[in-house]
Amino acid sequence: MAEITVLPEVPPSTVTTIDAADAGDKYRNEGDARVFLFNDAALSIDVTRLAQRQPPLPLDCDDDVVACAPGLTILPPVSPRYFNDALGFVQLRYPAGQAVNLRLAARRFPRAL
Numbered sequence: 562m563a564e565i566t567v568l569p570e571v572p573p574s575t576v577t578t579i580d581a582a583d584a585g586d587k588y589r590n591e592g593d594a595r596v597f598l599f600n601d602a603a604l605s606i607d608v609t610r611l612a613q614r615q616p617p618l619p620l621d622c623d624d625d626v627v628a629c630a631p632g633l634t635i636l637p638p639v640s641p642r643y644f645n646d647a648l649g650f651v652q653l654r655y656p657a658g659q660a661v662n663l664r665l666a667a668r669r670f671p672r673a674l
Contacts, residue, residue: 565579565596578665580661580665581653581662583658583661587646588651589649593638596653597665598636599633599663601663601664605631606628607628608627608654609625609654611624612624613652
């Protein structure tokens with residue numbers, strides 16, 4: 562599993578990506594990171610962010626599954642409370658054999674006050 566480095570809020574002129582790992586990837590989450598997914602396949606690929614804990618009843622928090630069309634998909638920030646693992650990372654998963662078609666980057670954006 563590769564760790565995606567979350568870039569600072571002042572972006573460089575180009576986005577540097579990493580290739581997705583078959584076992585999944587992770588990124589440090591403080592609630593302000595967006596993930597840029599570049600799908601090089603001809604078809605959509607489902608990307609899953611795993612929910613790590615549940616809110617109090619009657620609320621529910623499911624895994625976040627996004628169908629990433631060919632080209633660029635930007636995933637919005639998720640709540641650290643429900644999506645961070647014990648080390649502060651969000652876990653990403655892909656269908657078997659599809660990681661080869663994905664490139665990733667994560668970028669931090671300032672939160673609204």
